[in-house]
Amino acid sequence: MAPPDDEAPDRLEIRARELDRRHAGTDLRDRFELPPGLVYLDGNSLGALPRGVAAALEDAVRVQWGSDLVASWNDHGWWDAPLRVGDAIAPLVGAAPGQVVVGDSTTVRLHQALHAAARLRPDRPVLLTDPGSFPTDLYVAAGVAEQVGWTVVTVPPDEAETALARLAAEGRPVGAVAYSQVDYRTGRLWDLAGVTAAAHEAGALAVWDLCHSAGAVEVGLDLHQVDLAVGCTYKFLNGGPGSPAYLYVARRHLVEAANVLPGWHGHARPFAMEPTYEPAPGIGRFRVGTPPVLSMVALEAALGVFEGVDLGALRTRSLSLTRYLREAIEELVPALDLVTPAEDERRGSQLSVRHPEAYGVVRALAARGVLGDFRTPDVVRLGVAAPYLTHVDMLTAARALRAVLDGGEHRDPAYALRAQVT
Amino acid sequence: MAPPDDEAPDRLEIRARELDRRHAGTDLRDRFELPPGLVYLDGNSLGALPRGVAAALEDAVRVQWGSDLVASWNDHGWWDAPLRVGDAIAPLVGAAPGQVVVGDSTTVRLHQALHAAARLRPDRPVLLTDPGSFPTDLYVAAGVAEQVGWTVVTVPPDEAETALARLAAEGRPVGAVAYSQVDYRTGRLWDLAGVTAAAHEAGALAVWDLCHSAGAVEVGLDLHQVDLAVGCTYKFLNGGPGSPAYLYVARRHLVEAANVLPGWHGHARPFAMEPTYEPAPGIGRFRVGTPPVLSMVALEAALGVFEGVDLGALRTRSLSLTRYLREAIEELVPALDLVTPAEDERRGSQLSVRHPEAYGVVRALAARGVLGDFRTPDVVRLGVAAPYLTHVDMLTAARALRAVLDGGEHRDPAYALRAQVT
Numbered sequence: 001m002a003p004p005d006d007e008a009p010d011r012l013e014i015r016a017r018e019l020d021r022r023h024a025g026t027d028l029r030d031r032f033e034l035p036p037g038l039v040y041l042d043g044n045s046l047g048a049l050p051r052g053v054a055a056a057l058e059d060a061v062r063v064q065w066g067s068d069l070v071a072s073w074n075d076h077g078w079w080d081a082p083l084r085v086g087d088a089i090a091p092l093v094g095a096a097p098g099q100v101v102v103g104d105s106t107t108v109r110l111h112q113a114l115h116a117a118a119r120l121r122p123d124r125p126v127l128l129t130d131p132g133s134f135p136t137d138l139y140v141a142a143g144v145a146e147q148v149g150w151t152v153v154t155v156p157p158d159e160a161e162t163a164l165a166r167l168a169a170e171g172r173p174v175g176a177v178a179y180s181q182v183d184y185r186t187g188r189l190w191d192l193a194g195v196t197a198a199a200h201e202a203g204a205l206a207v208w209d210l211c212h213s214a215g216a217v218e219v220g221l222d223l224h225q226v227d228l229a230v231g232c233t234y235k236f237l238n239g240g241p242g243s244p245a246y247l248y249v250a251r252r253h254l255v256e257a258a259n260v261l262p263g264w265h266g267h268a269r270p271f272a273m274e275p276t277y278e279p280a281p282g283i284g285r286f287r288v289g290t291p292p293v294l295s296m297v298a299l300e301a302a303l304g305v306f307e308g309v310d311l312g313a314l315r316t317r318s319l320s321l322t323r324y325l326r327e328a329i330e331e332l333v334p335a336l337d338l339v340t341p342a343e344d345e346r347r348g349s350q351l352s353v354r355h356p357e358a359y360g361v362v363r364a365l366a367a368r369g370v371l372g373d374f375r376t377p378d379v380v381r382l383g384v385a386a387p388y389l390t391h392v393d394m395l396t397a398a399r400a401l402r403a404v405l406d407g408g409e410h411r412d413p414a415y416a417l418r419a420q421v422t
Numbered sequence: 423m424a425p426p427d428d429e430a431p432d433r434l435e436i437r438a439r440e441l442d443r444r445h446a447g448t449d450l451r452d453r454f455e456l457p458p459g460l461v462y463l464d465g466n467s468l469g470a471l472p473r474g475v476a477a478a479l480e481d482a483v484r485v486q487w488g489s490d491l492v493a494s495w496n497d498h499g500w501w502d503a504p505l506r507v508g509d510a511i512a513p514l515v516g517a518a519p520g521q522v523v524v525g526d527s528t529t530v531r532l533h534q535a536l537h538a539a540a541r542l543r544p545d546r547p548v549l550l551t552d553p554g555s556f557p558t559d560l561y562v563a564a565g566v567a568e569q570v571g572w573t574v575v576t577v578p579p580d581e582a583e584t585a586l587a588r589l590a591a592e593g594r595p596v597g598a599v600a601y602s603q604v605d606y607r608t609g610r611l612w613d614l615a616g617v618t619a620a621a622h623e624a625g626a627l628a629v630w631d632l633c634h635s636a637g638a639v640e641v642g643l644d645l646h647q648v649d650l651a652v653g654c655t656y657k658f659l660n661g662g663p664g665s666p667a668y669l670y671v672a673r674r675h676l677v678e679a680a681n682v683l684p685g686w687h688g689h690a691r692p693f694a695m696e697p698t699y700e701p702a703p704g705i706g707r708f709r710v711g712t713p714p715v716l717s718m719v720a721l722e723a724a725l726g727v728f729e730g731v732d733l734g735a736l737r738t739r740s741l742s743l744t745r746y747l748r749e750a751i752e753e754l755v756p757a758l759d760l761v762t763p764a765e766d767e768r769r770g771s772q773l774s775v776r777h778p779e780a781y782g783v784v785r786a787l788a789a790r791g792v793l794g795d796f797r798t799p800d801v802v803r804l805g806v807a808a809p810y811l812t813h814v815d816m817l818t819a820a821r822a823l824r825a826v827l828d829g830g831e832h833r834d835p836a837y838a839l840r841a842q843v844t
Contacts, residue, residue: 273797
């Protein structure tokens, strides 16, 4: 690896432009409304605004709500939205139709998924999960475990197979493994297929959190016979702030799997208003309450971004972007500690950099128009949403990082650490 | 009661106009965007669109999401919204600040409320609720009961006190009573203060569902020492389709009450990303996952309708409207069976009419520009949202009802019963 010199920026820039030409077919920036001049590397926290969302929402408010009023539940498809939008998400996670329902938050969806898993495997009282999970996942796991009498055992996904064998040998059968496909902090992509197969081999169900993978990496839920999965839609799916989450339940479980949060929307005959709950056939039984229609409308319009897009080509673009970003940072700021794996098959769609003054670095980058994210205690997280980012954007980010660190801009006293929302 | 004659409409109309003049101070129709000529009697299913919502939402989409992006979590108050909007709802339900949190659906909020109640009264394994509850409430009650080992006993609210005494005598202590303040079907207003006092007298907690009362009748949660309450915001609060629900937990319970759906938003130190859940102090511990921000923005703007409004005066207006509607129907269509109580103190903000062909009646009324609601099997529900309805509207509705029934319009074959969403 060559040290940075005066020639380096130009060589890097020539290469960035060449790569952008090569990947021009997957440049979907025109489908978004992004502020000019901004390099937005936080699409894995809040995806950018797709074109068409504002108009769809204005119609939903002024025409559907304002003018057609309550009839819109039928006339504008509000009632069917949780399953219709679920079917729009399905191909993005490798699911055939009829297995994905949209609504509520990831927290609620994961709570449902783990309860359903516990009831499907009643005599296997151990839940295996990642100690490095996103906090909510750990809280939900602990909460459900307390309710159903599970013991939670934490090992990273790459130790799951060994742990499954060890626990079986100890007479402690695992009912479910619950993992995230991509680590939110490091960007590491885990082996969904391998861990799922190992879980099944041991008699356990596999539950996946796709928050940091759906829309960015290939998932293949049906192909790999995943049992249950959840995900948010406001990151790489660009559904807008707090857009509703989704739950996938494999078709083979849809008869037996139970919904711990029954409401009238999930009833077999909702309008009969019966006093006793009878779950709807199919994935509809996992509907909870009345979904936030306006947020749902925004999400549905946002998913138009993926229309006609080859997900494999998008993943190729993503890998090229993160690979190039890595190269550029290694060349321009060689001392930095890059946390995200270099190997394509172990990398999600982000690059995380470890730095003792990570918060100041993120703030100083933002002042230069490069928006990344801070993850406690010391991670600068650069999310790479392939549809609207270019290799030239990656170079701009790497150069900004060098300028910030060279100039000590990250030590500006204004950046004293404080609570930061993402 | 005089039979309808040719003079009747004029006398009724003179009276309607006189009453509208008398209540002109609470006519808030200018605060809404309603289609001209429509008499909208389904505001207890989906409230009308308040002015200002469309503009607030456009700003949230284009400026906050589209331009300011993830920084909006801080800069535009998205993070604080669940508690800030909760404090905006608080005065409408008679709660001091810091006891109401907004987000998720009523189903989820009721699930949280009942679990919290069960943990607060661990040795009292009976839940008392209304057999005529909205179906979701019965499903949630049955689901939570199964999880915590409660027995559900159903008696109407006016028999609660007797049932509490009987169950105590049988050695079956009641942990909580869970009732709706207004019956969704009949419009009957129950005695929230009396039932709450009786519950407390018996050692039980009182949990109220305010879906059909908040924004329409006086609630007085603090005054009557209610323990927990939930409600939706898309009926008389006009928050828009599927706008987020709320949960009230009385301050005295906020140290001990536990959240069965813990997520990182409800953690004491959310940005520390700690692996173990520690609930936030106060009502913030009942936050669940990431809230649907766009739906939340619409709700917050919608609540502006109530700014500077005397809720007592609004209730007086509502009672005058439903009283007059009753009089007009009794005069114009004397044979009809009016289900909603005639006494002011037992009437919510609707008038329900029983008719064997109720569905056809609702459809035929709609064809005449009077939008009511059908509730299985035989109820025509006329919701009266006082802020945007007048006594002249009530007369228009009563006349339409007479015309429909006189002309047999409700027997149009096009109105053969089918599933209807509200």
